[in-house]
Amino acid sequence: MEVIPYGDQGLLVRFDKAGELEANQLVKSLYQRLKSTDWEGIKAIIPSHRDLLIYFDPNLVDHNQLIIYLKKEKSIAPETSSLNRCLNVPMLYGGAFGPDLIEVAAFHKLSTEDFIALHTQQVFQVYSMGFLPGFAYLGHFPTPSPTPRKANPRTQVEAGSVAIAGHQTGIYPSSSSGGWQIIGRTPIPLLLKNAKSPFLISPDNTISFYQISESEFERWISMVNSGSFRKEDLYE
Amino acid sequence: MSELVNVQLIKAGLLSSIQDLGDPSLMDRAVPIGGALDKYSAIQANLLVGNAADCPLLEITLYGPILEFDGACQIAICGADISPMLNGQSIPLNQALNIHAGDRLSFGKLNNGCRAYLAIGGDWLQSPRTNGIPNPPLRKGDLIQLTPSHREALDLRLETEPFKDKLELILFPGPEFEQFSRAYLAYFFGKEWKISPQSNRMGFRLMAGSCPDPGIHEIVSSGILPGTIQVSGSGQAVLLLADAQTTGGYPRLGIVASKQMDAIGQLKPGDQIRFVFTQIGQGASPQGLE
Numbered sequence: 247m248e249v250i251p252y253g254d255q256g257l258l259v260r261f262d263k264a265g266e267l268e269a270n271q272l273v274k275s276l277y278q279r280l281k282s283t284d285w286e287g288i289k290a291i292i293p294s295h296r297d298l299l300i301y302f303d304p305n306l307v308d309h310n311q312l313i314i315y316l317k318k319e320k321s322i323a324p325e326t327s328s329l330n331r332c333l334n335v336p337m338l339y340g341g342a343f344g345p346d347l348i349e350v351a352a353f354h355k356l357s358t359e360d361f362i363a364l365h366t367q368q369v370f371q372v373y374s375m376g377f378l379p380g381f382a383y384l385g386h387f388p389t390p391s392p393t394p395r396k397a398n399p400r401t402q403v404e405a406g407s408v409a410i411a412g413h414q415t416g417i418y419p420s421s422s423s424g425g426w427q428i429i430g431r432t433p434i435p436l437l438l439k440n441a442k443s444p445f446l447i448s449p450d451n452t453i454s455f456y457q458i459s460e461s462e463f464e465r466w467i468s469m470v471n472s473g474s475f476r477k478e479d480l481y482e
Numbered sequence: 483m484s485e486l487v488n489v490q491l492i493k494a495g496l497l498s499s500i501q502d503l504g505d506p507s508l509m510d511r512a513v514p515i516g517g518a519l520d521k522y523s524a525i526q527a528n529l530l531v532g533n534a535a536d537c538p539l540l541e542i543t544l545y546g547p548i549l550e551f552d553g554a555c556q557i558a559i560c561g562a563d564i565s566p567m568l569n570g571q572s573i574p575l576n577q578a579l580n581i582h583a584g585d586r587l588s589f590g591k592l593n594n595g596c597r598a599y600l601a602i603g604g605d606w607l608q609s610p611r612t613n614g615i616p617n618p619p620l621r622k623g624d625l626i627q628l629t630p631s632h633r634e635a636l637d638l639r640l641e642t643e644p645f646k647d648k649l650e651l652i653l654f655p656g657p658e659f660e661q662f663s664r665a666y667l668a669y670f671f672g673k674e675w676k677i678s679p680q681s682n683r684m685g686f687r688l689m690a691g692s693c694p695d696p697g698i699h700e701i702v703s704s705g706i707l708p709g710t711i712q713v714s715g716s717g718q719a720v721l722l723l724a725d726a727q728t729t730g731g732y733p734r735l736g737i738v739a740s741k742q743m744d745a746i747g748q749l750k751p752g753d754q755i756r757f758v759f760t761q762i763g764q765g766a767s768p769q770g771l772e
Contacts, residue, residue, distance in 0.1 A: 253654045253737030256707055260657075277510070290509035292705035294729050299705025301506060374703055375512040376729030379615050382512075383703070420615075437613065444614040445511045 247272070249316050255304055259316055260297040267386065269296040270373055276319055278450055285312075293449050294374035295383070332369060332452045333480045335417070335432050337408055338463040339365075343431035346396075350410065350427045354389050362457055364389065365429070370415060370453045380419035380436050380445040384453055387413050399425035406431045408455070419445070433466035438477065446477060487553035489602065489626040495547035495589070497683075499619040500610045500626070503536045504724055508614050514725045515708060516616045519683065519747030523561030524599045526640060530558035530578045531603035532633030538609055540600040540626065544750060546589020547620070549600075551581050555630040556603040562595030562645065562748060576642055578603075578635035595645035596750035604630040616725070645748040652742065653757045656710065656734030663697030666717065670735065671757055675719065679751040683725040685712075686749065693717035698733045706730045709738040711757075721746070721755075
């Protein structure tokens with residue numbers, strides 16, 4: 247681990263020597279612990295794949311004290327149990343909502359059934375959040391090779407679309423342009439109205455997907471529309 | 483209880499948006515910090531009308547809107563001089579002014595700076611964000627609604643320096659600084675950069691001609707803060723601002739000293755900047771920089 251300054255209001259904690267998955271576990275473990283300190287003057291903690299950016303008010307935070315804390319923390323192994331609050335996300339694969347499913351499965355020389363099975367069997371880590379408010383980069387998706395992005399990005403991808411690129415998957419929280427391959431859609435809203443935390447996914451969740459039928463998709467939609475859906479329904 | 487005052491945008495202007503001082507609390511969920519680009523001017527305007535420093539206010543960019551008030555209140559405009567007018571008569575910046583029902587506020591020629599801040603004394607119904615997500619810029623016909631305050635506006639006129647259209651920015655090395663080619667770094671620090679017209683609240687694109695290869699083209703996506711200089715594979719440099727995404731995959735050459743961000747917020751397309759390298763000494767606290 248190394249701690250390097252990021253301008254006069256930031257510190258970047260890097261885990262460059264660790265392997266991909268281990269680095270991400272270390273990042274999230276440190277994210278959780280640092281967050282739980284409620285350190286006065288720390289304005290944001292931004293976890294990403296292999297590092298953590300701490301944004302602070304230099305008038306309130308003693309820079310050196312924070313570095314000492316971070317260096318001490320590095321020796322603590324991640325408590326994987328506390329990281330694994332798993333959200334089980336229902337998803338309708340293929341059809342009009344997953345226009346790239348057949349092509350992507352064929353690219354990987356898999357039947358669509360086997361491809362869906364590969365996607366539903368994973369417990370995905372939140373590698374980082376970025377791109378759009380509430381968008382999570384989820385990995386690792388172990389296709390035989392990385393999935394290429396679309397040569398021509400779509401100008402409009404609907405909210406709830408589940409897509410893949412590289413060895414990652416993600417859910418579009420709002421409609422946007424996008425170049426990932428769209429394999430399906432979840433009826434669950436990623437932006438929660440009037441909730442204490444307005445986002446479904448937080449950096450310390452893990453995510454898994456399960457397949458639902460069109461009629462189940464409709465039932466979820468009416469549940470969401472009637473306001474009876476709760477985020478807690480998705481936890482194991 | 484005061485009555486609600488409606489302020490309608492008869493014309494939206496180039497880019498008029500409700501801002502405050504930003505909210506970093508959801509940056510870990512990929513929500514940009516947002517907020518006024520020139521916070522100093524925003525705070526001045528709010529304090530002049532008796533508001534708290536972090537109240538919502540209107541950020542006006544280059545070409546101003548036309549606003550119509552249906553009730554009495556007090557306003558103050560700070561920041562850029564975009565020739566503000568009340569019912570067609572020129573009005574001063576940097577002081578509180580009384581508004582009456584039916585008054586029309588408009589703007590004219592840009593004389594200095596880029597962003598003006600319109601504060602209106604009272605409690606606003608509209609806010610910069612809804613459920614944590616930043617609201618889009620205002621459009622023609624939109625309303626700002628507020629309950630005018632009974633707090634006294636300040637009876638003073640602030641003296642301000644004109645904003646510069648050429649800045650020398652102090653740059654701390656970014657996490658990938660060492661991986662840039664010597665040739666690109668020499669080019670970067672030797673150059674007078676121009677703000678491109680393709681700039682917005684996410685960032686200023688800095689106009690480059692042909693440039694040396696940066697030597698590093700991509701990184702594993704990592705956190706970014708406003709003030710960061712990102713360089714794309716082709717050598718295009720971008721100075722990130724308040725609405726930038728919270729993570730990015732472009733190498734980070736440097737980070738501008740935070741005390742210069744307000745002055746940066748008054749730069750407009752065509753304005754020029756140069757960068758001067760600095761470094762936080764080992765063990766030195768960053769606030770020691772002057």
